[in-house]
Amino acid sequence: MDQTKDALYEQPVSSEEIYHGKIVHLYKDTVRLPNGKLATREVMRHTGAVAIVPVTDEGNVILVRQDRYPFSESLLEIPAGKLEAGEVPEECARRELSEETGMDCTELVSLGVYYPSVAILDERIYLFLARGLTQSEAHPDDDEFLRVETMPLKTLVDQILQDEIRDGKTQAAVLKVWAQNQMK
Amino acid sequence: MDQTKDALYEQPVSSEEIYHGKIVHLYKDTVRLPNGKLATREVMRHTGAVAIVPVTDEGNVILVRQDRYPFSESLLEIPAGKLEAGEVPEECARRELSEETGMDCTELVSLGVYYPSVAILDERIYLFLARGLTQSEAHPDDDEFLRVETMPLKTLVDQILQDEIRDGKTQAAVLKVWAQNQMK
Numbered sequence: 436m437d438q439t440k441d442a443l444y445e446q447p448v449s450s451e452e453i454y455h456g457k458i459v460h461l462y463k464d465t466v467r468l469p470n471g472k473l474a475t476r477e478v479m480r481h482t483g484a485v486a487i488v489p490v491t492d493e494g495n496v497i498l499v500r501q502d503r504y505p506f507s508e509s510l511l512e513i514p515a516g517k518l519e520a521g522e523v524p525e526e527c528a529r530r531e532l533s534e535e536t537g538m539d540c541t542e543l544v545s546l547g548v549y550y551p552s553v554a555i556l557d558e559r560i561y562l563f564l565a566r567g568l569t570q571s572e573a574h575p576d577d578d579e580f581l582r583v584e585t586m587p588l589k590t591l592v593d594q595i596l597q598d599e600i601r602d603g604k605t606q607a608a609v610l611k612v613w614a615q616n617q618m619k
Numbered sequence: 620m621d622q623t624k625d626a627l628y629e630q631p632v633s634s635e636e637i638y639h640g641k642i643v644h645l646y647k648d649t650v651r652l653p654n655g656k657l658a659t660r661e662v663m664r665h666t667g668a669v670a671i672v673p674v675t676d677e678g679n680v681i682l683v684r685q686d687r688y689p690f691s692e693s694l695l696e697i698p699a700g701k702l703e704a705g706e707v708p709e710e711c712a713r714r715e716l717s718e719e720t721g722m723d724c725t726e727l728v729s730l731g732v733y734y735p736s737v738a739i740l741d742e743r744i745y746l747f748l749a750r751g752l753t754q755s756e757a758h759p760d761d762d763e764f765l766r767v768e769t770m771p772l773k774t775l776v777d778q779i780l781q782d783e784i785r786d787g788k789t790q791a792a793v794l795k796v797w798a799q800n801q802m803k
Binding site: 456459469478481500547560596597610613 | 626641647658659663785
């Protein structure tokens, strides 16, 4: 164990399952702090997810709008979804892209991993750029109600900077694509 | 209600509190979908938070490294913290910046709002850019173990693009600062 880790490390002591839900699995754990004291950590455990920035040959981004119940608000986001059992992120990205937008892609490039809320949630979202898009047919899950919207990348970046797009994974992934383009 | 909202809207039907914790308040709610069917929504309710990108006159960003229990990993992040009762975001940002890094700032500029995980968590993180930094003394909470690290903005952007910084709010807020600078 390196010194950095040692000086900051929270050692697991015990774990109590509070709720095993459909998506959310909540635990109340006890940890030993670097000063030796005990503390409680409430942790949501999640199976992980993917999110995709689909960019057309013309430089437009394919987005989905849907109602997000925690905010009572419809939000414009990049396509995304949860990993199924045994599914690798690339496979999940192609599936979700196809289900939500009806698009297939010839190229899928990793944009790294995004941790949404590091203090309380262990979810990892694998981010991808999708290019070489071809249209087939959208087929969302039964309980998904989506509307596909398209926007030039630069307009989307402007909307992010103007606080009009509040979904975190969309902010991070789209700005990564834009920053990469700027640095080419 | 506009047509967009109508076509996608999930109507609240009932709400059951599952767990009322220190940070996490978990609810299992029932909603009516646009097709009339009922569905379950697991929602964590959170008091909200702030995160700050502190940039020195020399263009360095002040970061904090801390162990994040859900990942058993020490992560490099921008300073951040939860809103206290009755606290407005700007006030909270100045308090957390001072507590975690020992810095005061003369200028605090909004970088918009960031929703970490829109499907299951109602947390809003208010993002700020802090400039005109002056050093006083750090005074973290009793159960916070932090190490302050400093990095040039461009280096930090490179690390984000190379998947070395995985905290979502740090990715989004730092890339917003960088994109704003590029567009000036």
